[in-house]
Amino acid sequence: MTSLDADREVAAIARIDVVPTILEVVCRTTGMGFAAVARVSEDRWIACEVRDEIQFGLQPGGELKVETTICHEIRESGRAVVIDDVAADEAFCGHPTPAMYGFRSYISMPIRRPNGAFFGTLCAIDPRPAKLNTPETIGMFRLFADLIGFHLDAQDRLATSETALVNERQAAELREEFIAVLGHDLRNPLASIDAGARLLRKTPLNERATKTLELIESSVRRMAGLIDDVLDFARGRLGGGIALNRSSGPLGPVLEQVVAELRAASPDRAIEAEIAVSGPVACDRARIGQLLSNLLANALSHGAPDRPVRVRASIEGGRFELFVANAGDPIPAATQERLFQPFVRASARPTHQGLGLGLYIASEIARAHGGTLEVSSTPEETRFTFRMAAAAGEHAPAPPARSTARASAGS
Numbered sequence: 001m002t003s004l005d006a007d008r009e010v011a012a013i014a015r016i017d018v019v020p021t022i023l024e025v026v027c028r029t030t031g032m033g034f035a036a037v038a039r040v041s042e043d044r045w046i047a048c049e050v051r052d053e054i055q056f057g058l059q060p061g062g063e064l065k066v067e068t069t070i071c072h073e074i075r076e077s078g079r080a081v082v083i084d085d086v087a088a089d090e091a092f093c094g095h096p097t098p099a100m101y102g103f104r105s106y107i108s109m110p111i112r113r114p115n116g117a118f119f120g121t122l123c124a125i126d127p128r129p130a131k132l133n134t135p136e137t138i139g140m141f142r143l144f145a146d147l148i149g150f151h152l153d154a155q156d157r158l159a160t161s162e163t164a165l166v167n168e169r170q171a172a173e174l175r176e177e178f179i180a181v182l183g184h185d186l187r188n189p190l191a192s193i194d195a196g197a198r199l200l201r202k203t204p205l206n207e208r209a210t211k212t213l214e215l216i217e218s219s220v221r222r223m224a225g226l227i228d229d230v231l232d233f234a235r236g237r238l239g240g241g242i243a244l245n246r247s248s249g250p251l252g253p254v255l256e257q258v259v260a261e262l263r264a265a266s267p268d269r270a271i272e273a274e275i276a277v278s279g280p281v282a283c284d285r286a287r288i289g290q291l292l293s294n295l296l297a298n299a300l301s302h303g304a305p306d307r308p309v310r311v312r313a314s315i316e317g318g319r320f321e322l323f324v325a326n327a328g329d330p331i332p333a334a335t336q337e338r339l340f341q342p343f344v345r346a347s348a349r350p351t352h353q354g355l356g357l358g359l360y361i362a363s364e365i366a367r368a369h370g371g372t373l374e375v376s377s378t379p380e381e382t383r384f385t386f387r388m389a390a391a392a393g394e395h396a397p398a399p400p401a402r403s404t405a406r407a408s409a410g411s
Contacts, residue, residue: 006039006044006061007061009048010039010048010060010061012152013060013148013152014060015155016148016151016155018147019037022037022122023051025140026122026124026140026141027051029137029140030107032125032126032130033053033125034050034052034103034124034126035050035051035122035124036048036050036124037050037120037122037148038071038123040066040072040074040118041066042066043066044066045063045069045071046061047062047063047064048060050062068100069097070092070108071121074108074110075118075121079110080138080142081108082107082132082133083105083106085105085129086098086105087129088129102127103125103127104129105128105129106123106124106125108122108123109122109138109144109145111145111148111149111152114149115153119148119149122145122148190220190223190224190227193216193220194220197217197220229357230357232357232361232364242287242361242364242365242367242368246282246283246284247285248281248282249280250280251280251288251313252313254285255273255288255292255313255322257289258296259292262293262297268305269300269309270309271296271300271308271309271310271311272308273310274311274312275311275313276313276315277315277320282389283320283369283388284369287365288322288365290362290365291322291362291366291386292313295359295384296311296324298324298358299325299384300326302326302328303327303328303382307327307328310323310324310325311323311324315390319387319388320388320389321386322385322386323383323384323385323386324384325381327382330377330382331377331382336375336377339359339375340359340363340373343356343357344359359384362386366388370389371387373385
């Protein structure tokens with residue numbers, strides 16, 4: 001055992017607040033003047049905590065030569081040693097240790113961790129004889145030794161958990177910083193591809209080249225959307241939430257434009273929209289449009305293809321409400337609980353593309369507006385509902401990060 005290991009063992013016992021009380025109870029109950037918790041290894045005997053009323057002279061961190069102690073024999077045998085009076089004890093009357101250290105009564109109980117590993121001993125000595133070999137005294141020492149072993153194990157488990165938590169937090173931060181940098185740096189080559197495609201549009205092309213160009217432009221739009229999602233994810237996780245640019249301008253036209261864009265992108269799908277937002281809504285209109293776009297794209301992706309997706313936006317009782325509903329298979333309850341977390345999808349169909357960030361970003365937009373985003377899912381309908389105060393200055397403070405949007409049993 002190295003000196004560093006020894007210091008750690010002494011410190012571990014010092015962190016167990018009950019040990020001084022244990023040693024006091026041992027001395028008061030047995031009448032003995034010295035009690036200690038010792039770390040005993042193959043080559044060292046170290047006092048971790050002591051109670052010394054007979055001026056034995058050991059302090060925490062003090063050492064005895066391990067081969068001169070009875071604790072060394074206890075380590076090898078694994079059994080407690082109890083001596084009422086050395087002079088009358090056949091096994092120890094001629095033992096050199098009592099004479100070397102000047103004691104006549106002695107008791108030492110092995111301390112083991114819950115996995116059985118030997119740590120050391122709970123021991124007590126006194127220059128006078130004492131009545132120790134009783135079930136009550138031996139039971140007390142065994143209980144105290146087990147309690148110390150339990151606390152040592154608890155400390156180890158706590159230290160392991162804390163280390164794992166710190167490592168996971170650091171890994172998460174590095175991962176999210178990497179995502180943010182990667183998303184930002186991808187914009188430059190993508191902008192070059194987009195610029196090249198725009199230039200080609202001005203050049204006469206044959207039918208095959210035109211179709212290839214359309215594929216390039218479609219891929220650019222898809223990549224741009226993925227990068228936007230990644231950057232919004234990074235802002236939400238690293239920047240304390242998505243920043244807003246609030247205004248009280250008309251929101252209805254923004255929502256109608258989003259619906260029109262998704263209709264054009266999915267001409268084979270029916271979208272029934274009722275946008276009844278006549279008054280102003282104090283919000284970031286672009287972000288609310290993004291929230292609707294994410295919810296609507298999710299409904300088109302996961303909903304039944306032969307049933308319409310319904311969208312309704314309205315202002316009632318001073319609150320703005322927006323819902324998107326689709327038919328199709330219900331979302332499992334276990335998935336609903338994690339639905340607004342990053343990289344979680346409503347279903348695991350291989351045809352569904354994307355990073356699984358759309359609903360997370362929608363929930364972050366809802367949080368930033370002091371609103372709520374809820375989901376209800378039954379065999380008849382899956383509905384996402386966003387609510388917030390419509391008037392400026394009446395929105396509730398944003399709830400703590402990552403606890404804002406919630407999955408509930410109903411909308």
